[in-house]
Amino acid sequence: MFSTILEQIVNGIVTGSVYAIVAVGMTMIFGVLRAINFAHGEYYMLGTFGAWFSIDYLGLSYEASIVVGVLSTIVIAYVVGKLVMQRMVGAPAESGVLATLGIALVLQNTVILVFGGGYKFFADGYIEPVSILGFSLAQQRILILVVCLLVFVGLELMVTYSRMGKSMRAVSQNVDCCEVVGIDVPQVVLRTFILGAALAALSGVLTAPVNVSVYGGMGELITFKTLPIIIMGGLGNVRGTFFAAMILGVAESLVATYVGLQFRDTVGFATLILMLMWRPHGLFSTQARF
Amino acid sequence: MKHTSSRRAFCISTAILSLAASVPALSGLAQAADETIKLGIVAPMSGPNARYGAFSMHGAELAVKDINAAGGVDGRKIELFNADSQGTPVEGVSATRRLIDEDEVDYIIGDVSSSVTLAMQPVAEDAGVLFLNAASSNPKITYGAGVGGYKWTFRNYPTDENRAFVVAKYAAEQRGFSKFAVLSVDSDYGRSAIEFTKKYLPEFKGEILSEDYYKEGEVDFRSVLAKIRDNGAQAVIMYGLADTTPIVARQMVEIGLAGKVTLIGNGEFNTEKTIKSAPTALEGAVEAAAWLPAFDSPESKAFVEKFTSEYDEAPNNHAYVHWDTVNLLAKAIHEAGSPDREKVRDALSRIKYKSPVGEVTFDDHNQARLPMILLQIENGKPSVKGAYTADIQYPAE
Numbered sequence: 001m002f003s004t005i006l007e008q009i010v011n012g013i014v015t016g017s018v019y020a021i022v023a024v025g026m027t028m029i030f031g032v033l034r035a036i037n038f039a040h041g042e043y044y045m046l047g048t049f050g051a052w053f054s055i056d057y058l059g060l061s062y063e064a065s066i067v068v069g070v071l072s073t074i075v076i077a078y079v080v081g082k083l084v085m086q087r088m089v090g091a092p093a094e095s096g097v098l099a100t101l102g103i104a105l106v107l108q109n110t111v112i113l114v115f116g117g118g119y120k121f122f123a124d125g126y127i128e129p130v131s132i133l134g135f136s137l138a139q140q141r142i143l144i145l146v147v148c149l150l151v152f153v154g155l156e157l158m159v160t161y162s163r164m165g166k167s168m169r170a171v172s173q174n175v176d177c178c179e180v181v182g183i184d185v186p187q188v189v190l191r192t193f194i195l196g197a198a199l200a201a202l203s204g205v206l207t208a209p210v211n212v213s214v215y216g217g218m219g220e221l222i223t224f225k226t227l228p229i230i231i232m233g234g235l236g237n238v239r240g241t242f243f244a245a246m247i248l249g250v251a252e253s254l255v256a257t258y259v260g261l262q263f264r265d266t267v268g269f270a271t272l273i274l275m276l277m278w279r280p281h282g283l284f285s286t287q288a289r290f
Numbered sequence: 291m292k293h294t295s296s297r298r299a300f301c302i303s304t305a306i307l308s309l310a311a312s313v314p315a316l317s318g319l320a321q322a323a324d325e326t327i328k329l330g331i332v333a334p335m336s337g338p339n340a341r342y343g344a345f346s347m348h349g350a351e352l353a354v355k356d357i358n359a360a361g362g363v364d365g366r367k368i369e370l371f372n373a374d375s376q377g378t379p380v381e382g383v384s385a386t387r388r389l390i391d392e393d394e395v396d397y398i399i400g401d402v403s404s405s406v407t408l409a410m411q412p413v414a415e416d417a418g419v420l421f422l423n424a425a426s427s428n429p430k431i432t433y434g435a436g437v438g439g440y441k442w443t444f445r446n447y448p449t450d451e452n453r454a455f456v457v458a459k460y461a462a463e464q465r466g467f468s469k470f471a472v473l474s475v476d477s478d479y480g481r482s483a484i485e486f487t488k489k490y491l492p493e494f495k496g497e498i499l500s501e502d503y504y505k506e507g508e509v510d511f512r513s514v515l516a517k518i519r520d521n522g523a524q525a526v527i528m529y530g531l532a533d534t535t536p537i538v539a540r541q542m543v544e545i546g547l548a549g550k551v552t553l554i555g556n557g558e559f560n561t562e563k564t565i566k567s568a569p570t571a572l573e574g575a576v577e578a579a580a581w582l583p584a585f586d587s588p589e590s591k592a593f594v595e596k597f598t599s600e601y602d603e604a605p606n607n608h609a610y611v612h613w614d615t616v617n618l619l620a621k622a623i624h625e626a627g628s629p630d631r632e633k634v635r636d637a638l639s640r641i642k643y644k645s646p647v648g649e650v651t652f653d654d655h656n657q658a659r660l661p662m663i664l665l666q667i668e669n670g671k672p673s674v675k676g677a678y679t680a681d682i683q684y685p686a687e
Contacts, residue, residue: 004517008516011513011516112336116340116344121563123567135545136544136545136546137544138544210541211510211537212509212540212567213534215533216336217337221507254513257513257514257516261473261502262502264508264510
C-alpha cells in the first residue's frame, strides 16, 4: 500500500516536472507582458515536431533531435516575438488574449497542413525501464526530472544575478521606470518570450519518447494544464510555479489511481476554479503582484 | 421624400436579388438531367482520430475510382464530398448540415465515432438523406433505426454487443481468464462495449477488478497500469482508440506488465506499427474486429493489394468498411434502377450483397448481419481464430 502511494507520488512528480518546465516560461512571459500566452502549448508541440521530423526524415539521433527541436522553435519564436509579442508592450489585456489565441490557431493548423492531422509515432529516446525503490520507471522519466531541477536552479540564478534576469524583474515591476533608466523593454520582452518558448519545446522533446504520439493538437491540453499551475504559483513567480506544478502532478496521479483515470483532467480545472475563487494571487504570495 | 426613395430602392433591389437567386436554381434543374450521384463522407479528418478519417476517405475514394472507371452506376458517375467531423458530435452535425445544404448530397456515409453517428442520425432523418454508417459499433445506433425509429439510417458494421460477447467468451473459454481489469476510452463506444461485456461476463464466471476510462488524448497510463499490476488482473479489457494502443503498450513494458497481463478487446492491436511499438506487451493480445488485412478471402486479399499499391500503406479496418459500404451503396442504387433516395432505401432493405467477408442482408432495424472476426497476436503477427455471427436481441419497446 505504502509503496503504491510512493510510486504514484513519483509518477506525479515526473508529470509535474513536465508541467513545470512549460509553465515557468508562461509565467515569465506573463511577468513582462501582463498577458497570458495562450499559444504556449504550441511551442511544446513545435519542439516535439522538430525532434520527430529530424529523427524520421533526417535520420538524426535522439540527442541531436533535442537540439533541432529546441533550435527550430527558437527561430519560430523569434519571428513571432518580433512580429507580435513586442507589439503587445503596453497594449490592453484583451489584445494579448486575441493575439496569442490567433497564433495558437495559426501554428497548430500550419503543422496539421504540412504534416497531416494524424498521430505520428515518436520511436526514439531512452525508454528502457530501470528499477528504483521497488518499481520500474523509464530512464527518460529520470532524465525529465533531472532536467527540470537543472532548469529551475538555472532560472533562479539567472533571475537573481544576471543582467537579463534583473531587467526581467524590473520590466515586470514597472515598465515606465525601465524606460527612464534605459532598459530596452521590447528587447527584454523578446528574450523572455524566446526563453519561455524554448523551455516549452525542451519539455516537449523530453516527453515525446514516453508519450509516444505526436500530433498537431497536442499543445492545447498542455496550455490548459499550465493555466491552473501559473495561477497557483502566483503569476510571474518562478519558484511558486515549480511547487504548484508538482502539487498538480501529484494530485492528478493520485486521483487517477484512487478515483479513476477519467477524472484526471478534472483536477486541473477544479484547482483553477478554486484558486480563482479564494486565492487569485496564488498559494505563495500574500497579496496580488499585479 | 428621402424615406420613399429608399423604400423604392429596397423594392427594386429585392426584385433584382430574387431574380438573380432564381437563375442558379433554374440552371440547377437543368443540371439534374445528367446527374451524378452525390455522396458525402463524414469522417474525422483532424483531431485525435484523424488517422481513422484518412483511412476512411482513402477506402471510399478507391471504391469510387473503380466504380467510375468501370462507367459508374448505370452510367452515372459518383461524385465524392468530404466533411470533417473532428470526431466530435458538434462538428459532426455541422459537417452533415454542410453536406446536405451546401453540397446537396443524396447519400451520406459516416462517422467512425459512435457518439458522432448518434448525433448525425436525426439530421439525416429530417433531411430525408440516406445515411449509411460503416464504422460505428454502438448498439443504440440501430436500436433506434428501421422499425426502431430512424427510417433513413442503415449500418453496415457489426455492433459492440456482438463484439463484447465474442471477446468475453474467447478470453474465458480458450484462454482461461477469470480476473479482468477495464481500461477503455471514455466515449459511447468504449462505455457501451464494457456495458455489454458486463452483461456476458457472469456467464463465463469472469469478474472485473477495476474499471477506468481514459479521455481522448490521454498519454499517461502509469497510475492505472500500476493499479492493475497490483490487483492481480489477468487481462485488461480495452475498447480503445488505435492511436492510444501503442502508448498503453509501451507503458505496460515500462511498468513491468508486458507478458504478464494480456490486452483483450479492440483498438487495432494487430497492425504492424502497433505491434512494433511494444512487441512483448502485445504478444497474445486478443482482438475482435469487423475486418483485418489478414482475412482470408480472395476479394479481401485483392482489396488489400489494390489499396497498398495505391496509397503505399496497408489498409486498416476503417479503409475496408468504407470501401465496402460505397460498393454496397452502388449495388443498391443499381438494384433500385434509379438514384431516387426512397427507391434506393427500399432496395437496401431487401439487398443480398456479396461482401468479401460473406453475404450481407439487413434486418428490420436496418442493421447488417455481419460476422466479427477474432484474432490473436502470435509471434508478432495476427492470427485469425474464427468469425462469429450472432443475431442481435433488440430490447423490447
